[in-house]
Amino acid sequence: MSDTAQIQTPAWLTSGDFTQADEPLRLWQAWFDEAVKGEPRDPNAMSVATVDKDGFPDVRTVLLKGVDERGFVFYTNTESQKGQELAGNMKAALLFYWKSLNRQVRIRGPVERVTAEEADAYFATRPKGAQIGAWASQQSRPLESRLAFEKNVAIYTAKYALGTVPRPPHWSGFRILPLKMEFWHDRPFRLHDRIEFRRAELGQDWTKVRMYP
Numbered sequence: 001m002s003d004t005a006q007i008q009t010p011a012w013l014t015s016g017d018f019t020q021a022d023e024p025l026r027l028w029q030a031w032f033d034e035a036v037k038g039e040p041r042d043p044n045a046m047s048v049a050t051v052d053k054d055g056f057p058d059v060r061t062v063l064l065k066g067v068d069e070r071g072f073v074f075y076t077n078t079e080s081q082k083g084q085e086l087a088g089n090m091k092a093a094l095l096f097y098w099k100s101l102n103r104q105v106r107i108r109g110p111v112e113r114v115t116a117e118e119a120d121a122y123f124a125t126r127p128k129g130a131q132i133g134a135w136a137s138q139q140s141r142p143l144e145s146r147l148a149f150e151k152n153v154a155i156y157t158a159k160y161a162l163g164t165v166p167r168p169p170h171w172s173g174f175r176i177l178p179l180k181m182e183f184w185h186d187r188p189f190r191l192h193d194r195i196e197f198r199r200a201e202l203g204q205d206w207t208k209v210r211m212y213p
């Protein structure tokens, strides 16, 4: 390890005591890196909770496809249930549960749409079959039969047989901008460790609070 890396590695990371962390995105990244190594299936899976116009919550799994200091990005059909719920209330909660590590991270905050350029760039990296699927699936709407779906897939496969598949106008990404990030790790006898980082507004410094588990 170089001198620079030693200077940059925070003490909490080398000590293994995550409750000493002072910045949640760095801690999330450290846990995610471990999940990539230790979680055999979909370490980037996360639950996304939204509410409908009556305030009823709903939740489903999506895959995290981008993260930076701004927040956490997933892609979906914007006309789906989650897409419509977000259109009505641009706020969401996320949950990562890495079973194999016995760790949970809970996040919430306002949501923004990714730019068209960002969505185009990610869409272009998807396998062609998945690009066709984005056209063929009217996500969250009733489907009369599996055959009807397969017919749709055949139609779009023929339509885009040659050349690149454009991104459907109804397919894009959402970014959750964290105002709260809570980290939970199991300890013996259910005396778990739990810390929460909060900030009232984006761009502000984080406040850390240890919570009863």
Ligand SMILES: Cc1cc2nc3c(=O)[nH]c(=O)nc-3n(C[C@H](O)[C@H](O)[C@H](O)COP(=O)(O)O)c2cc1C
Pocket (backbone or CB within 6 Å): 042, 045, 058, 059, 060, 061, 062, 063, 064, 074, 075, 076, 077, 080, 081, 082, 083, 139, 140
């Ligand atoms: C492991 C896993 C990953 C998934 N990833 C996505 C995803 O990235 N985007 C997506 O739209 N749906 C994804 N889904 C399907 C969603 O959970 C959900 O069924 C779908 O998006 C419709 O949700 P909605 O009706 O609430 O909008 C995934 C499901 C599982 C189990």
